Amino acid sequence: MVSDLFPLKVRAAQTSRRGKVLVGPVDMDLEGAGVTVVLGPNGSGKTTLLRLLHGTARLTRGTIEWACDTMQARHHQAFVFQRPVMMRRSVVDNISYPLHIKGICKTEARVRAANWAARIGLGDMLERPATVLSGGEQQKLALARAMITNPKVLFLDEPSAALDGRAMREIEDLLQEAVQAGTRLILSTHDFGQARRLANEVVFLLHGQVHEQSHAAPFFAGPQTAQAAAFLRGDIVE
Amino acid sequence: MNDLWAGISQAVWMVASFDSDLVEITLRSLHVTLMALVIGSAVALPLAAFLAVRRFRFRRSVIAILNALMGLPPVVVGLVVYVLLSRSGPFGVLGLLFTPSAMIIAQVIIIVPLIASIAHQSLRDLWSEYHDLLISMNVTQVQKMRTLLWDARRALLTASLAGFGRAIGEVGAIMIVGGNIEHATRVLTTAIALETGKGDFALALALGFILIALAISVNLAIHWLSRTEQEGRW
Numbered sequence: 492m493v494s495d496l497f498p499l500k501v502r503a504a505q506t507s508r509r510g511k512v513l514v515g516p517v518d519m520d521l522e523g524a525g526v527t528v529v530l531g532p533n534g535s536g537k538t539t540l541l542r543l544l545h546g547t548a549r550l551t552r553g554t555i556e557w558a559c560d561t562m563q564a565r566h567h568q569a570f571v572f573q574r575p576v577m578m579r580r581s582v583v584d585n586i587s588y589p590l591h592i593k594g595i596c597k598t599e600a601r602v603r604a605a606n607w608a609a610r611i612g613l614g615d616m617l618e619r620p621a622t623v624l625s626g627g628e629q630q631k632l633a634l635a636r637a638m639i640t641n642p643k644v645l646f647l648d649e650p651s652a653a654l655d656g657r658a659m660r661e662i663e664d665l666l667q668e669a670v671q672a673g674t675r676l677i678l679s680t681h682d683f684g685q686a687r688r689l690a691n692e693v694v695f696l697l698h699g700q701v702h703e704q705s706h707a708a709p710f711f712a713g714p715q716t717a718q719a720a721a722f723l724r725g726d727i728v729e
Numbered sequence: 730m731n732d733l734w735a736g737i738s739q740a741v742w743m744v745a746s747f748d749s750d751l752v753e754i755t756l757r758s759l760h761v762t763l764m765a766l767v768i769g770s771a772v773a774l775p776l777a778a779f780l781a782v783r784r785f786r787f788r789r790s791v792i793a794i795l796n797a798l799m800g801l802p803p804v805v806v807g808l809v810v811y812v813l814l815s816r817s818g819p820f821g822v823l824g825l826l827f828t829p830s831a832m833i834i835a836q837v838i839i840i841v842p843l844i845a846s847i848a849h850q851s852l853r854d855l856w857s858e859y860h861d862l863l864i865s866m867n868v869t870q871v872q873k874m875r876t877l878l879w880d881a882r883r884a885l886l887t888a889s890l891a892g893f894g895r896a897i898g899e900v901g902a903i904m905i906v907g908g909n910i911e912h913a914t915r916v917l918t919t920a921i922a923l924e925t926g927k928g929d930f931a932l933a934l935a936l937g938f939i940l941i942a943l944a945i946s947v948n949l950a951i952h953w954l955s956r957t958e959q960e961g962r963w
Contacts, residue, residue, distance in 0.1 A: 547864050565867055576862040579855075579880040588876075592868055 493566060496564050496643050497523030497675065499544070503553035506543050514539045521677070523578035526670060528707070529679040530726050534606045536699040537679035538573065541646045544572050544677065567621045569642035573649040575633035582608055582624070583617040585632055591592035596678065607635040611665065634665060637717040638674075646709055647678035651685065663688060683723065687711055695719045730786065736934025740874035751936075755943065756917040761829050761903070762896045765836035769896075770889045773841045775886075781856045785930055792849065798842035803835075805885035810835045818949055823835035827908040832916070834903040840892035847891055882928050886955055897944050902907030917943070 498520055505515030511560045514536040521527060529537045533674065542548035544555065546565050557564035569589075578585050587604035591597070608614050612629040616624075621632060630650065637645060650666070651659040666689065670676055680686055690707035695714070703710070714720045722728045743751045750807045812818050814826040814834075855877055863873055878885065892942055900918040905912035909923060917940045924933035 497801055545865065546862065570861075572861060572863040578859065578862070578876075592866055592872055645893075700787060 495559055496567060497521060498558060498715065500556045501544070501553070502556075503548055504541060504543060505552040505553050506548045507551045512699060513548075514543060516575060516654045517701050520674075521692075521702055522672070524675060526666075526676040526678070526689045527694060527698055528686045529677070529689035529694045529698035530681065530683075530686055530722070531679075531702075532567070532681065532722065535696045537562060537681075537696055538648050539676060539699070540572070540696060541648055541679055543678045545646050560598060566646075567643040568645075568646065569637035570646045571630075571637045571648065572635050572648055573652055575629045576628055577624070577632070580621060581618045582613055582621050582632060585621045586636050586639055589636060593640065600642075604635075605661050607639050607665075612661070628684075629678060630654060631662060631665075634662060638665070638669060641672075644675045644677065647676065649680055650704070651682070653685060689700040695722070732852065732930045732934060735931035739931045740935035740938040744939065751939070753912070754915050754917055754920050754936075754937065756830065757914075757941070758897065758918070758943070760949075761832045761836065761916060763894060764841060765896050766893050769837045769840040769844055770885075770891055772843035773839070773892070774878055774885055774888075775846050775874060776841075776875050777845045777848030777852050780845075780849050780851040782870060782875060787803060792846075795849070796846050800841055801842060803839055803899050803901035804905065806838050807835050810902065810906050818885045824869060824905065827910060827914055829914060830906070831906040832903040832914060834900060834905045836896045839874050839899060839902060840896050843895055844892040846887050847888035848881075851881050851888070853870050855881045855884075879894045883955070886951065890951065893947065894944065897940070897947075910927065915955045 501517055501519045501521075503516040503518060505517070506513050507515075511683075517540065528566070531537050531669060541547055543550060543570055546555075548560070555561075564716050575701070578588060580588070583601055583604045587597075587600040589637060590600035590603060595603075606616070608617055611634065613624075613632060613635075617692060621629065624632060634647075634650065637722060647666070651662050654662065666676060666678075676689070678689070687707075690710075691702075693707050693710040694701055695703040695710070695716075699719055703714060703716050705715070710719070711723070715722060718728050763908070780788060780795075810831065811826065814820050814823070814831055816826075856873075859877070859880075863876065868876065898918060900922055903914075903916065904919050904922065907916070907919065908916050909919040915923075917936055920938045921933045921940070924930075924936065
């Protein structure tokens with residue numbers, strides 16, 4: 492299934508706060524399938540770029556055009572935050588919340604949430620308060636909550652920043668399944684291993700600007716710019 | 730000290746003998762205060778949620794005024810409500826003056842700013858936690874408010890109980906608008922004021938201890954019913 496949100500055209504998009512430009516101007520085109528990984532050092536604007544595309548950061552200049560109406564596009568997106576937001580509810584109520592918001596009846600929402608909880612390995616703690624879960628469990632819960640509405644685009648901000656190997660693999664498996672099912676992933680990371688494993692396309696961000704955008708294979712084989720090459724070698728890029 | 734002991738023993742005796750006047754004014758106290766609490770919470774909690782999620786021009790001023798009104802002098806509220814409800818006032822035709830309804834109206838006015846201010850504090854904190862998530866999910870304003878109110882319900886209980894505390898011990902406003910009429914608008918606090926004025930300290934103290942016991946038992950009952958302060962709950 493190729494979603495009808497794409498191609499996404501970003502033209503000279505910029506977001507600023509109190510006169511300081513956080514990200515931009517950014518020009519890019521995103522096509523309708525696969526995984527785009529946004530790479531870059533801390534403070535390069537990865538999170539802000541994702542939020543800008545998602546529509547939760549204010550676009551102060553330029554345009555971001557989905558192939559369909561913007562509001563309609565926003566209803567087919569979901570966002571997973573770097574620090575997962577746990578609502579003060581049980582696990583199952585957290586996962587079913589987006590369905591609840593969309594007006595799906597409570598029993599059906601609970602059944603679907605329970606299914607998702609089982610998929611992410613939280614099936615035996617449905618009624619536990621979400622806030623007492625471990626960091627990895629919270630991240631998986633946030634992912635399930637984002638994916639339960641079958642979004643066409645899923646934004647992930649450092650989805651496994653604080654996770655160990657096994658939790659990371661579980662999350663990446665879930666993401667791969669989502670991609671197989673036709674979900675478009677746009678994720679930021681500063682973990683190369685993860686970028687290599689997941690990316691079809693790489694956007695290298697530096698100082699709030701897109702420094703390099705290319706397919707994953709050529710990027711990892713030999714980046715075009717010196718900064719990207721230095722970043723890949725593990726040097727400190729400023 | 731003698732008065733205190735006499736008060737305690739009289740309180741025990743009155744409770745043990747189910748003194749009919751005592752039962753009547755205690756029930757009226759509860760009726761007036763609980764009604765005021767229900768109506769006040771129904772107004773104040775949505776207002777607090779609205780102030781937490783909605784950004785509008787005079788929001789900060791409204792919050793500041795609400796905070797200031799927490800210390801609203803009950804006597805003045807009573808006076809204003811009296812003027813509004815008196816025969817020549819705008820709501821005189823309703824004939825509410827010197828009825829329990831008038832007392833409920835005055836208490837609602839007193840406790841709404843208190844409940845709204847305390848509730849707003851906790852809802853604001855919760856909103857800063859939920860903000861990104863709910864914005865990202867395109868949640869409507871009403872859904873935001875309902876989500877916040879539901880997830881902060883235990884903190885809101887504290888806000889409501891503060892309102893209950895203020896209302897049950899209040900005397901200035903309900904004395905003015907109720908008139909402390911025997912078998913009609915006399916409640917525990919106005920009876921205490923009356924007995925003190927008459928010099929019957931033992932009876933006044935007895936009523937006072939009963940009032941305190943009532944406040945404590947209502948608080949305990951609400952806590953017990955809502956199972957707060959248990960592990961893993963909010």
